[in-house]
Amino acid sequence: MSISVGIYGATGYTGLELVRLLEAHPQVTIAYATSEGSAGTSLRASHPQAPDLALIPAADAPLVDVDAVLLCLPHTRSAPIAADALAAGTRVIDLSADLRLDDPAEYQQWYKVAHPAPDLLPVPYGLPEIVGRGILRGAKAIANPGCYATAALLGLYPLAAHNLLLPGAPLIVDAKSGVTGAGRTPKPHTLFPEVHGNFSPYSIGRAHRHIAEIEQVLQPCGVTPGRLIFSPHLLPTNRGIVATIYTQVSDMSAARRAFEETYADEPLIDLLPDGELASLAHVVRTPKAAISLTAATANTLIVVSALDNLLKGAASQAVQNLNLMFGFEETTGLL
Amino acid sequence: MSISVGIYGATGYTGLELVRLLEAHPQVTIAYATSEGSAGTSLRASHPQAPDLALIPAADAPLVDVDAVLLCLPHTRSAPIAADALAAGTRVIDLSADLRLDDPAEYQQWYKVAHPAPDLLPVPYGLPEIVGRGILRGAKAIANPGCYATAALLGLYPLAAHNLLLPGAPLIVDAKSGVTGAGRTPKPHTLFPEVHGNFSPYSIGRAHRHIAEIEQVLQPCGVTPGRLIFSPHLLPTNRGIVATIYTQVSDMSAARRAFEETYADEPLIDLLPDGELASLAHVVRTPKAAISLTAATANTLIVVSALDNLLKGAASQAVQNLNLMFGFEETTGLL
Amino acid sequence: MSISVGIYGATGYTGLELVRLLEAHPQVTIAYATSEGSAGTSLRASHPQAPDLALIPAADAPLVDVDAVLLCLPHTRSAPIAADALAAGTRVIDLSADLRLDDPAEYQQWYKVAHPAPDLLPVPYGLPEIVGRGILRGAKAIANPGCYATAALLGLYPLAAHNLLLPGAPLIVDAKSGVTGAGRTPKPHTLFPEVHGNFSPYSIGRAHRHIAEIEQVLQPCGVTPGRLIFSPHLLPTNRGIVATIYTQVSDMSAARRAFEETYADEPLIDLLPDGELASLAHVVRTPKAAISLTAATANTLIVVSALDNLLKGAASQAVQNLNLMFGFEETTGLL
Amino acid sequence: MSISVGIYGATGYTGLELVRLLEAHPQVTIAYATSEGSAGTSLRASHPQAPDLALIPAADAPLVDVDAVLLCLPHTRSAPIAADALAAGTRVIDLSADLRLDDPAEYQQWYKVAHPAPDLLPVPYGLPEIVGRGILRGAKAIANPGCYATAALLGLYPLAAHNLLLPGAPLIVDAKSGVTGAGRTPKPHTLFPEVHGNFSPYSIGRAHRHIAEIEQVLQPCGVTPGRLIFSPHLLPTNRGIVATIYTQVSDMSAARRAFEETYADEPLIDLLPDGELASLAHVVRTPKAAISLTAATANTLIVVSALDNLLKGAASQAVQNLNLMFGFEETTGLL
Numbered sequence A, B, C, D: 001m002s003i004s005v006g007i008y009g010a011t012g013y014t015g016l017e018l019v020r021l022l023e024a025h026p027q028v029t030i031a032y033a034t035s036e037g038s039a040g041t042s043l044r045a046s047h048p049q050a051p052d053l054a055l056i057p058a059a060d061a062p063l064v065d066v067d068a069v070l071l072c073l074p075h076t077r078s079a080p081i082a083a084d085a086l087a088a089g090t091r092v093i094d095l096s097a098d099l100r101l102d103d104p105a106e107y108q109q110w111y112k113v114a115h116p117a118p119d120l121l122p123v124p125y126g127l128p129e130i131v132g133r134g135i136l137r138g139a140k141a142i143a144n145p146g147c148y149a150t151a152a153l154l155g156l157y158p159l160a161a162h163n164l165l166l167p168g169a170p171l172i173v174d175a176k177s178g179v180t181g182a183g184r185t186p187k188p189h190t191l192f193p194e195v196h197g198n199f200s201p202y203s204i205g206r207a208h209r210h211i212a213e214i215e216q217v218l219q220p221c222g223v224t225p226g227r228l229i230f231s232p233h234l235l236p237t238n239r240g241i242v243a244t245i246y247t248q249v250s251d252m253s254a255a256r257r258a259f260e261e262t263y264a265d266e267p268l269i270d271l272l273p274d275g276e277l278a279s280l281a282h283v284v285r286t287p288k289a290a291i292s293l294t295a296a297t298a299n300t301l302i303v304v305s306a307l308d309n310l311l312k313g314a315a316s317q318a319v320q321n322l323n324l325m326f327g328f329e330e331t332t333g334l335l
Helices: A013-023 A078-087 A104-111 A147-161 A210-221 A252-263 A315-325 B013-023 B078-087 B104-111 B147-161 B210-221 B252-263 B315-325 C013-023 C078-087 C104-111 C147-161 C210-221 C252-263 C315-325 D013-023 D078-087 D104-111 D147-161 D210-221 D252-263 D315-325
Strands: A003-008 A028-034 A068-071 A091-094 A141-143 A171-177 A228-234 A241-248 A269-271 A289-295 A300-307 B003-008 B028-034 B068-071 B091-094 B141-143 B171-177 B228-234 B241-248 B269-271 B289-295 B300-307 C003-008 C028-034 C068-071 C091-094 C141-143 C171-177 C228-234 C241-248 C269-271 C289-295 C300-307 D003-008 D028-034 D068-071 D091-094 D141-143 D171-177 D228-234 D241-248 D269-271 D289-295 D300-307
Touching: A003 A013, A013 A028, A013 A315, A068 A078, A068 A315, A078 A091, A091 A315, A104 A210, A141 A315, A147 A171, A147 A210, A147 A228, A147 A241, A147 A252, A147 A289, A147 A300, A171 B171, A171 B241, A210 A228, A228 B241, A228 B300, A241 B171, A241 B228, A252 A269, A252 A289, A252 A300, A300 B228, B003 B013, B013 B028, B013 B315, B068 B078, B068 B315, B078 B091, B091 B315, B104 B210, B141 B315, B147 B171, B147 B210, B147 B228, B147 B241, B147 B252, B147 B289, B147 B300, B210 B228, B252 B269, B252 B289, B252 B300, C003 C013, C013 C028, C013 C315, C068 C078, C068 C315, C078 C091, C091 C315, C104 C210, C141 C315, C147 C171, C147 C210, C147 C228, C147 C241, C147 C252, C147 C289, C147 C300, C171 D171, C171 D241, C210 C228, C228 D241, C228 D300, C241 D171, C241 D228, C252 C269, C252 C289, C252 C300, C300 D228, D003 D013, D013 D028, D013 D315, D068 D078, D068 D315, D078 D091, D091 D315, D104 D210, D141 D315, D147 D171, D147 D210, D147 D228, D147 D241, D147 D252, D147 D289, D147 D300, D210 D228, D252 D269, D252 D289
Parallel strands: A003 A028, A003 A068, A068 A091, A091 A141, A171 A228, A269 A289, B003 B028, B003 B068, B068 B091, B091 B141, B171 B228, B269 B289, C003 C028, C003 C068, C068 C091, C091 C141, C171 C228, C269 C289, D003 D028, D003 D068, D068 D091, D091 D141, D171 D228, D269 D289
Antiparallel strands: A171 A241, A241 A300, A289 A300, B171 B241, B241 B300, B289 B300, C171 C241, C241 C300, C289 C300, D171 D241, D241 D300, D289 D300
């Protein structure tokens, strides 16, 4: 079985990765790729290693002629296209934030704008290792998680799900990301000379929007919203996220077992052996996350969660979700 | 008044900075500089911007002919020279770890080797903004603090000294350092291709040696040893440390006031205005530390402390200490 | 004697360096600094290490109240302000290209726009080591050279002036520059992820605008226009230019002597000893150029010329010119 | 048909790439991998993304049990193993310099040591696009070209072979390489802080050893040895070479046609369209070279030749050669 897809927003960093992965996917054909700024040119003009793929404006894209669309668009611009696609019977994987939060009020609170298509909600949250494959297989629409959210959730979920987090203590996620996480639109703070030789925190504490989706996933496990402290920093490199996560656990041995059980059979999660710490070198340009556990004190467990923000944090996770949606083997085109 | 000094270990990154600062210091003359590996050559051969300074082996250095020696040597190699210098009536600023811990047993525990000169202990700890100038002025020997320890203590001390830290909660210091912090001896993990594009934690939790000196300073303020969690990471850049510090405070307003009071008149500490976060760009190539405060929740205060590991974390702090030792204005040669 | 100056375009990379240098200059006071995009804010908001200097729009700047203006503006925007300043009796150092070419037709050919103030031309070209101090001392206006042009001319002029270049053979300048050379306005190709891990030629051959000013200086020495091949490349670093220059000389010994004679007494030119090659490490963050000579064959001389594009290639050379203009010691504020 | 191979020197940067490529090669099995320094450990301990491959010392490697050995060893250490392998009937692809020069006297002149196995010479030089596939198909031993030599030859050979180079004028190759080209043994000048923010020429003119193999290939086309000027520079990045090559050609149109004819059917050479310049972004992490042509003057042609030093400059070219040696499709495992 083979499907055809449309990729929206193909010239961004995530779009480029998605094109690269799906070009090599044995069961997927890219029917078209869209770009507003570069419509009329070839994708190769945007990146010298990209394939020679004609770019069309989203308005010209034939929604009905494909089996699915993958949306690498800014939030608020993504949901309306998702709505059109679903109305046309075309499935949707949305890499923007538009479909991640079940509650439109929550969206409005964090994104400071009314939800553009509240009728679509809720949509399954596409973090297969955590939400399980059941709700993703055959889904009509999947919300692809945020890059930081994926890193944080992979490090926190096994503890939360096994009820091993000591009540009260904050969950501290100190995260560091490469610059592609900020997108490809030129901005003063992502100019090369501003980043090279620099390292800077931003939106630390309770300010970053990914907090909402992380808490939405953890809340059913009993993690009260508001406990999460999330501090992102901008790394002077292109790709990858390392999240250093500080937790207080009730039982250190059980904590390690919880990770082992959760990820034992996961082909895309590397739970590192004792003494080896997860780093960007483990994961950059791979579809995998690496996780290490360090018992700092009797109750303080430091989880380091690393992944490539453009792959497990975006494009390769979208391919996992696409595979599940259409009943393909989950890692097809990835390993 | 003018003094002459000898610099030991001048070809390392800290030594080079110290030479640069003291060459420009109006009241200091560099009488000699030592190197074992490069003795017989000029310092300029080790770095194209360094002055043309002849390097001699430490064994040939005329200890008695200078007013002070500044020791940029590995631990265990520093203390014996400090002992000789003091015996000869020459003052000492030791940038190694040898004189930082008051208790030789503590040294042995963290450095896994017997203290090379326990009779010298204790020695004033040269973090002027925290220990006060009283014990540094006129001191015969000063232990220059570790780079990470300086960053952590500048961020934690005002809270500890004002008794604002909630009891029990761990003190979490997530620190990131440029590669010069690892020294100039070639090692596999500091090769350019290993660091470029990478970001990696190391010695996280309760493993890094600077924990000992941080806790030694905080303990008299009532911070029980063992509470500190300290996680260093290697940044793909040359210089600078950012420590993101997570604390639970009893009174957020009092916490801010504690920082304001502690650093109000400090010329080398920039307490940033609300909303501005400390970054490497604030401090690299300056003798200053920058500190920002972010109230993440009612009780969670995130302190970001940034400094140049080779300057406020080493060489310029040594110059502060030298100035205090000899009664010069503290910032001479620095501002 | 002391003067007051206005700095136009202070938030760009060159403007920031100029502010930094002139803040520390013992005979200069900065009366005001302009910015269009950031007027109404402090310069410190544009760069955390900059001084707290109020920015005003150029239109509000009191031209008559200062002794000189330094213009760090885009070409075509600079000359009209220069004209106003000169009309008001205020001297001008123009860091743009507007006043560099004597012939407005030449300007139109290379910059594809009519010269905005042809009546101002010609203006002395402020490369003191080459044009001599005579025409710069007391000048009313000085055209500050381009960064690439400075690097190329410092490497070629001694050979041209001593008539040592074999006729006919092309003069090949293979130049590499850090990204600050592209300015601080966000553009797609200077985004961090586009430059990191990349290295790219641009405008190679006979296309780059600095060819015009290089040839203008060399032509009186008998170098026919059209012989110069100039190939710039973008380096994945912030600062500095290395120009590797391939020449055919008639007499290798005379060539070395020509460099020695030209630069023997120049405090800001380091002619390196045989066997040492000029690199960015020699010059970054210094007001100096470093030059090395390598005899590759009997007649092929490779000149490597290195400088900091923001300093000897822009701001510190402007200070040299300002010092000469007002009769100060040329290196005041620089060494 | 399927073969088994041994990889010598697997922990170096080239060895790691070769393991990665051959692990994915459908017709090759890696029988063993050697390392002296890391024997007894897994290759994964040397690089977190490497497969879990046991490393043995070269002395323990069963030469006779494999169809071919690939030698990623330092020069002088490679040829003796090649000799043993060939004596045992095992084929050899040597990535060191040992088998590249036909004349042992030439080897001694450039490498300053007697050739370790002169009886093996000459060996086919494995640059398929230039030497042709005839001498590589079925060869018992192949000398894999140097990384710089591959870049230079791909840019010069079409002109030389078509007799388009004007006599007399030097052939100037200004080359820039990422730091992996210097190998993985820690050395002072490849430490991260020495390279970051720096850019430096080395061995420029007529000093670099790759000159010998470049001239050996060009000489039969009538290029007199001694004409080549080759100037390498160290780039602050990990991977890739850009060679900017300055030539004087007798006929510009014929020159472009020569490139088109030479590379028209080459799947691993991208001859870029007019106006697009080859850069690292074109080639890094690909087995391809990119070549651009710029007519700077009537006779001056600038060829920019870019490739990944670890791939087309080493490991992927070795796979091309292995494929040819055993009669596989040349790009198997590469595209």
